[in-house]
Amino acid sequence: MDVRLDGVDFAYPEGGFRLAIPALHLGAGEHVATIGPSGTGKTTLVNLIAGILLPDRGTVRLGDVVVSALDDAARRALRIRRIGMVFQEFELLEYLSARENLLLPYHVNPALGLDDGARGRAEALGRATGIDHVLDRRPSLLSQGERQRVALCRALVTEPDLILCDEPTGNLDPATAAATLDQLFEQVTRHGATLLMVTHDHGLLPRFDRVVDMAELLKPVGVGSGADGSGGSGGAGSLSSAGTGGS
Amino acid sequence: MKGLALLSWRHAAHHRGRTLLLAACIAVPIFLPLATRLLLTTYESSLTSRAVDTPLVAGAKGNRFDLTLGALYLRPNELEAIPWGQLRALSAERVTAIPLHLRFTAQGHPVVGTSPEYFELRRLRAASGTLPLMIGDCVLGARVAETLSLVPGDDLYSDQRELYDISVPPALRMRVSGVLAATGAPDDDVVFVDVRTCWILEGLSHGHTDPAVSIDEKLVLGRSAEHVAVSPALIEVASVTPENVASFHVHADEDGLPLTAVIVVPDDDKAATLIKARLNASAAWQMVVPSAVIDDLLAWVLRVRDLFDSFSLVLGVSTVALVVLVLTLSARLRQREMNTLDRIGASRGVVVRLHAIEMGFVVAVSLGLALVGLALVSSLGSELLRALSGVLA
Numbered sequence: 014m015d016v017r018l019d020g021v022d023f024a025y026p027e028g029g030f031r032l033a034i035p036a037l038h039l040g041a042g043e044h045v046a047t048i049g050p051s052g053t054g055k056t057t058l059v060n061l062i063a064g065i066l067l068p069d070r071g072t073v074r075l076g077d078v079v080v081s082a083l084d085d086a087a088r089r090a091l092r093i094r095r096i097g098m099v100f101q102e103f104e105l106l107e108y109l110s111a112r113e114n115l116l117l118p119y120h121v122n123p124a125l126g127l128d129d130g131a132r133g134r135a136e137a138l139g140r141a142t143g144i145d146h147v148l149d150r151r152p153s154l155l156s157q158g159e160r161q162r163v164a165l166c167r168a169l170v171t172e173p174d175l176i177l178c179d180e181p182t183g184n185l186d187p188a189t190a191a192a193t194l195d196q197l198f199e200q201v202t203r204h205g206a207t208l209l210m211v212t213h214d215h216g217l218l219p220r221f222d223r224v225v226d227m228a229e230l231l232k233p234v235g236v237g238s239g240a241d242g243s244g245g246s247g248g249a250g251s252l253s254s255a256g257t258g259g260s
Numbered sequence: 261m262k263g264l265a266l267l268s269w270r271h272a273a274h275h276r277g278r279t280l281l282l283a284a285c286i287a288v289p290i291f292l293p294l295a296t297r298l299l300l301t302t303y304e305s306s307l308t309s310r311a312v313d314t315p316l317v318a319g320a321k322g323n324r325f326d327l328t329l330g331a332l333y334l335r336p337n338e339l340e341a342i343p344w345g346q347l348r349a350l351s352a353e354r355v356t357a358i359p360l361h362l363r364f365t366a367q368g369h370p371v372v373g374t375s376p377e378y379f380e381l382r383r384l385r386a387a388s389g390t391l392p393l394m395i396g397d398c399v400l401g402a403r404v405a406e407t408l409s410l411v412p413g414d415d416l417y418s419d420q421r422e423l424y425d426i427s428v429p430p431a432l433r434m435r436v437s438g439v440l441a442a443t444g445a446p447d448d449d450v451v452f453v454d455v456r457t458c459w460i461l462e463g464l465s466h467g468h469t470d471p472a473v474s475i476d477e478k479l480v481l482g483r484s485a486e487h488v489a490v491s492p493a494l495i496e497v498a499s500v501t502p503e504n505v506a507s508f509h510v511h512a513d514e515d516g517l518p519l520t521a522v523i524v525v526p527d528d529d530k531a532a533t534l535i536k537a538r539l540n541a542s543a544a545w546q547m548v549v550p551s552a553v554i555d556d557l558l559a560w561v562l563r564v565r566d567l568f569d570s571f572s573l574v575l576g577v578s579t580v581a582l583v584v585l586v587l588t589l590s591a592r593l594r595q596r597e598m599n600t601l602d603r604i605g606a607s608r609g610v611v612v613r614l615h616a617i618e619m620g621f622v623v624a625v626s627l628g629l630a631l632v633g634l635a636l637v638s639s640l641g642s643e644l645l646r647a648l649s650g651v652l653a
Contacts, residue, residue: 065603085608093605104600108274109267120263121606127263167604 014095014174014207015041016062020071023061032057034071037225041076041174044201044208046218049227055211058227059177062209063096064088075175090124097168097206099197101180103160105152111163112148115139118171125171138166142196158189162196169200176201178210182217194220264610268617279622282586286626289579291633293572298634300565302641304558307332310445311550313381316524316532318342318350318357318539318547327546328553331521333446334372336362342545345515347522350539354531358523361458366418366434369404370450373458373519381525382447388412389438393454395508396500398434401450402442410436416451418461429463433499456508459517460498464510587615 016039024031032054039045047055060066061073064080073080075095080088092098105114113120115135119127139145142162144155152160161181168176181197182190194217201208210221218224272279310332319327320340330337350357358381361373378384379391389412391399398416400408410416413436420431434453442448482489500508510517524547526532539547591598591611598611637644 060603063603089605089607091605092603093607096605098604100600100603104596106267106597106600108271113266113270117601118604120267121601121604121610123607124605 014076015039015043016175016207016209017074018061018071019074021061021068021073022070023057023066023068030054030057032061034058039207039209041207042205044198044220044222045210045225046221046223047209047211047225047227048213048215048218053227055227056179059098059179059209059211062175063092063098063177065092089122093118093122093124094171095174097171097173097176099161099164099168099176099178099181101183103152103164103184105160105163105167107152110149110151111144111155111159112139114152114163115148115166115170117167131170134172135166135170138169138200141200142166156189157185158193161185161189161193165193165197165200169204172204173206175207175209178208178212180211180213182212182214187216190214190217264613265617268614268621271614272618272621279625282583283622283625283629285579285582286623287629287633289572289576290626291630292575293569294630294634295637296565296568296572298637299641299644300561303645304561306445306645307554307558308551311554314523314550315526316355316536316547317521317550318346318524318545319521321544321546324546324548324553325557327521328548328550330362331360331523332550332554334360334362334370334450336370336520339520340544341518341520342522343515344517344519345513346545347519348515350522350524350535353535354527355535356525356527358525359455359519360521360523361455361518362520364418364421364458364461366398366416366451367408368419369401369408371398371418371458371461372450372452373455374452375455377525378452378523381523382443382445384440384443384447386438387441389436391438391440393452393457394437394500395454395456395460395505396432396434397437397453398457399438399440399452400436401440401448401452403448404451405436405439410439412436412438429461430498432457432461435500455519457500459510460500460508462518464512464517583619587619591615 016037018034018037020036021032021034023033030052037058047058049055057066061068062075062080064073064083068081072082075091078091080091083091105111106117109117112135115138116127116131119125119131125131136145136148139148142165144159144162144166147155147159152163155163161184165181168178176197178197182193185193197208198220208221212218311328314332317328317331319331319337319342322339323337326337327339329335330339344359347357347359356377358375358377359373360378362370364371372378374393376391376393384391386399387402389399393399400410400416405411408416416434416436418432418434421429434451434457440447440452480489524535526535536547536549539545601610
């Protein structure tokens with residue numbers, strides 16, 4: 014599924030931060046990394062694409078769907094069905110087993126039905142990522158790497174078209190981070206999903222098809238490299254920041 | 261909804277200590293007013309049914325509650341004794357007069373001196389042995405027999421009032437002639453004897469032993485043609501035997517022998533009205549209608565219940581405030597978790613529903629706890645009332 018942002022302008026109601034993206038395009042199946050200093054809007058970008066935040070102006074499209082035109086329920090349904098999200102702090106629920114965490118999307122939105130197929134996918138993902146032996150344990154009994162793999166499986170279990178990762182390896186040691194990324198790329202590639210990952214680790218960038226450098230994009234509107242997301246070190250677009258809070 | 265129920269259940273189970281504490285906090289204001297009502301209803305029903313079965317009670321002037329409750333629940337009262345002659349006078353009317361003597365105990369259990377009509381009035385029947393009371397015999401209430409492990413044919417000793425005063429009659433050895441079937445009423449907790457046996461215990465009636473037959477010569481202090489002086493050591497215990505029963509007699513005026521109260525069963529309403537009027541006109545005696553006295557007592561009990569209800573209301577309001585506080589704090593603690601659910605695409609209102617379902621579990625556990633408590637109160641209601649009445653007595 015391709016992702017397209019056109020003329021997106023966003024500011025938090027409380028003010029202090031503004032993000033303007035004339036155009037940004039992620040091709041279907043493309044693996045894109047987003048880098049940049051804190052406060053440049055990386056997380057805001059992810060939230061806009063996921064439909065968690067709505068732009069003040071412009072459109073966000075996922076495939077043929079204009080996300081910014083959908084109502085809240087439809088955006089939630091779209092998110093749970095077609096987008097997988099992975100967070101830096103894993104965000105697993107401590108009172109659930111790893112298996113139940115993995116199947117969490119099926120419990121919190123009736124747009125997804127928990128059936129044998131979903132359970133089978135959960136088991137298969139557990140095996141593929143090497144956590145099948147810890148699926149009955151609570152997150153507190155898992156290592157950091159195992160927790161992030163559970164979070165990764167949770168994002169993949171619905172077979173989404175788009176995976177949005179917000180610094181998923183930020184809390185992992187280099188070896189575990191590399192292994193986790195290997196599994197992420199393997200699964201994303203297998204499913205043909207589009208991947209957008211926010212990261213501060215420049216050592217990971219060669220593994221991506223393309224890198225969007227938010228710092229580069231902090232130039233005034235129109236100075237960015239390319240307007241269609243093709244060229245340069247980044248996609249397309251422009252970001253302006255008047256403060257913190259956007260990352 | 262099934263998924264949310266699973267999440268709520270898992271969260272509640274994971275924090276089971278907090279969940280149970282919260283459930284207990286909610287259960288208390290549910291349980292307390294209901295248990296109070298249940299106990300009071302049981303108390304009311306018990307009081308009313310026993311009172312209704314007791315048409316009239318005669319006794320000395322004084323506190324009518326003391327007289328009524330003493331006669332119904334077989335407890336001694338502080339009123340003056342009513343003389344046997346008064347009972348005889350009552351018996352001349354168109355009524356059945358049943359004596360009650362409530363002063364002594366045997367092995368800690370009240371000894372009730374009465375007549376066989378009492379068993380008919382209370383519809384008591386023997387589970388073993390026989391009911392007809394002979395002087396010196398006793399019939400045990402079911403719980404007394406169980407507590408003391410006594411069966412017909414065994415002996416039961418009355419409690420001695422004074423150990424070192426030889427002018428006070430010694431303990432009386434009574435033969436157990438029967439054991440009553442359990443009724444769940446105060447009759448289970450007492451020892452029934454013929455009222456004449458109580459007068460032996462009072463020292464107002466006694467028999468004589470043939471000294472030539474049974475006295476150890478070592479205990480004989482002196483002899484004359486008419487008397488034998490014996491050592492006090494001889495009189496360790498008194499008993500009524502087939503050999504000496506005929507010798508029991510009183511030296512005083514029989515009409516003056518004391519009774520605690522008299523249960524009066526009139527033949528009809530007219531007899532009831534007449535006898536009530538006649539007795540209440542006297543300066544020394546009174547006739548009470550137990551059901552009316554109990555109704556007055558219950559009016560007081562109902563006021564206590566209303567007071568309890570007010571307390572329960574205050575408790576309920578404070579519990580609701582506590583629950584709201586706990587839920588608010590819990591929501592704050594779970595804010596990050598809720599944000600995660602929001603970000604992955606949980607449907608709108610899922611947070612509210614999660615809390616609502618979890619609260620539903622807590623309330624269900626509370627109701628369960630309250631119901632278990634109420635079931636216990638219900639099954640142990642009579643025992644609890646008995647224990648409470650024992651404490652209050």
